[in-house]
Amino acid sequence: MPEPGIDADIRKARTLPSIYYTEPSEFERLKSVFKNWQFAAHNSELEATSLMPLDHFETITGDSVMLLRDQETRCLSNVCTHRGMRLALEPCNKKTLQCRYHGRTFNLDGTLRHMPEFEQVIGFPSEADNLQQYPLKRWMGMYFTAQEDVPDLPWKMLEKRLGFLEPETFRHDIGRNRDHTVDAHWLLYVDNYLEGFHIPYVHPELNQALDYSGYVTETFDGGVLQIGKAVEGDVKFELPPGHPDEGQDIAAYYLWLFPNMMFNFYPWGLSVNIVMPVSHKQCRILYRGYVGDAELASQGAGSVLDTVEDQDQWVIEEVQKGMTSSAYHRGRYSPTREQGVHHFHRMLSEFLETL
Ligand code: FES
Numbered sequence: 001m002p003e004p005g006i007d008a009d010i011r012k013a014r015t016l017p018s019i020y021y022t023e024p025s026e027f028e029r030l031k032s033v034f035k036n037w038q039f040a041a042h043n044s045e046l047e048a049t050s051l052m053p054l055d056h057f058e059t060i061t062g063d064s065v066m067l068l069r070d071q072e073t074r075c076l077s078n079v080c081t082h083r084g085m086r087l088a089l090e091p092c093n094k095k096t097l098q099c100r101y102h103g104r105t106f107n108l109d110g111t112l113r114h115m116p117e118f119e120q121v122i123g124f125p126s127e128a129d130n131l132q133q134y135p136l137k138r139w140m141g142m143y144f145t146a147q148e149d150v151p152d153l154p155w156k157m158l159e160k161r162l163g164f165l166e167p168e169t170f171r172h173d174i175g176r177n178r179d180h181t182v183d184a185h186w187l188l189y190v191d192n193y194l195e196g197f198h199i200p201y202v203h204p205e206l207n208q209a210l211d212y213s214g215y216v217t218e219t220f221d222g223g224v225l226q227i228g229k230a231v232e233g234d235v236k237f238e239l240p241p242g243h244p245d246e247g248q249d250i251a252a253y254y255l256w257l258f259p260n261m262m263f264n265f266y267p268w269g270l271s272v273n274i275v276m277p278v279s280h281k282q283c284r285i286l287y288r289g290y291v292g293d294a295e296l297a298s299q300g301a302g303s304v305l306d307t308v309e310d311q312d313q314w315v316i317e318e319v320q321k322g323m324t325s326s327a328y329h330r331g332r333y334s335p336t337r338e339q340g341v342h343h344f345h346r347m348l349s350e351f352l353e354t355l
């Protein structure tokens with residue numbers, strides 16, 4: 001399979017060929033991009049619970065895992081080492097974990113505690129009877145996990161930009177949870193997220209709250225940061241002295257981390273979108289909201305989220321239909337407005353070459 005070959009020079013480059021959005025075999029091949037870091041949870045979600053299964057991680061990767069808060073927090077396999085039963089089916093506050101199938105129990109560090117009727121088993125228990133541990137990274141109050149050891153993301157660089165918001169102090173607001181099914185390839189959801197080019201055409205309400213002419217896109221290894229500027233008089237961040245964006249009126253930071261995680265920082269707090277692949281023509285989007293200052297939630301770019309989401313879903317579902325046309329193969333990029341999409345396609349194309 002010849003890879004898409006996205007030219008490094010955006011002025012010459014052509015977009016990702018439509019086959020990547022329409023072919024089931026390409027959808028399957030791309031699944032290994034999800035081996036990278038994945039958002040697990042925010043620390044406020046773990047306060048009232050010692051054990052939290054990560055259903056979205058299972059949907060994305062096929063691995064059932066859970067977060068466990070003991071003296072330290074770990075991410076462990078959620079699959080019983082006896083015959084494969086899933087262990088935690090909902091969040092709970094237990095101190096040990098008992099399998100509901102034949103009663104095997106585990107400690108919160110994943111070590112086997114007890115198994116009935118196994119006295120005669122030779123070489124039991126062994127290391128293989130403990131629950132497998134997954135990598136876990138804590139960043140600004142958020143946990144990330146992965147199926148295997150993967151390269152670090154530029155956590156420090158991003159923390160310098162966004163750390164002043166103190167996202168670790170935000171609280172999970174369950175009223176902001178959403179789970180939408182969209183009839184489009186997950187790539188289309190990401191493509192659409194990575195440009196503000198469509199804002200004046202697709203999002204009239206958001207366009208009122210953002211200064212489109214000041215919209216900035218910055219690309220870096222592992223992701224893209226888009227910066228939405230506030231219109232005069234609207235709610236904006238209080239940037240501390242010495243901040244890289246000091247002096248600017250910023251309404252929102254839109255951070256995307258490869259391949260499927262979106263962190264939208266607003267003066268009221270943080271909205272996280274996780275894109276989950278379902279098929280070559282369907283994805284699911286999981287939303288979580290973490291609030292810092294509830295009073296600001298009704299103002300500015302962060303106040304019209306559900307409306308903006310409906311508009312985005314409408315447009316990408318229409319694009320999915322367009323992708324199947326024999327008359328469309330691939331397009332070109334705007335060098336001033338589509339640097340984020342170009343960067344994403346370059347990353348994908350490099351990734352595909354490694355397969
Ligand atoms: S599958 Fe868990 S004890 Fe049998």
Ligand SMILES: [Fe+2]
Nearest residue numbers: 192202203312
């Ligand atoms: Fe949009």
